[in-house]
Amino acid sequence: MILAEKVVSLRKKAGWSQEDLAERLDVSRQSVSKWESSNSTPDPNKIILLADIFEVSTDYLLRDKQEVSHPSQSSKKNEATQLHLEQASNYVNYKVSASWLVSKGVSLCVVSPIGLFSCLAMYEMGYFDSSRNTAVMAGLVFLLLMIAASISFFYQNEPVRRRNPPS
Incomplete structure (x- = not known):
């Protein structure tokens, strides 16, 4: 799933219109429409804000495929530390x-x-x-x-x- 599809999916899941999301991000409705149609991509600050609004990670938004981790393959060496x-x-x-x-x-x-x-x-x-x-x-x-x-x-x-x- 690409960023555009994820934005559409998360927006609909939250029950918001494009205008509602645009208002929360302080952008125009047309910008949200362009993001959702893959005609443009949001700048990094907006991606971070999208992740915060939808309560997902930026990795989830930016990666085309979510990596499936198997419990047997997880190790401390591969875990990324997130800092606030x-x-x-x-x-x-x-x-x-x-x-x-x-x-x-x-x-x-x-x-x-x-x-x-x-x-x-x-x-x-x-x-x-x-x-x-x-x-x-x-x-x-x-x-x-x-x-x-x-x-x-x-x-x-x-x-x-x-x-x-x-x-």
Whole structure:
């Protein structure tokens, strides 16, 4: 069964005229008539709206033949996961918040040696009155603090993952 036949069948099943359907879709009656006679096809947004109005899937409307699935042949690998807009938005928001935390942690890891090099440079320029070991220790403390801070950003990512798992 093609899209045109499905639209006619579903419209008649609902007890609507072409004008009734056109009004629900905010199109002209002539547009519905053209769809039903296969002279034109609705744009993708109208197909989605048709699926919502008739409470069928877009696959049902668009596929010429409905695939018959046998219970013995069904497997999780072949099942498609349907996401609602809210679920997709939650997933995107989760990924954005997780990526910000990871990028902050990576940035701190990248800049952490700067403190060590700065302390050694200040020692060489005479800003440290004590020994070279003191300058190295001060630089290492700075380096370790920066790495600890970056690890905290990586760790903060874990609760986000546990609280808002992508569904």
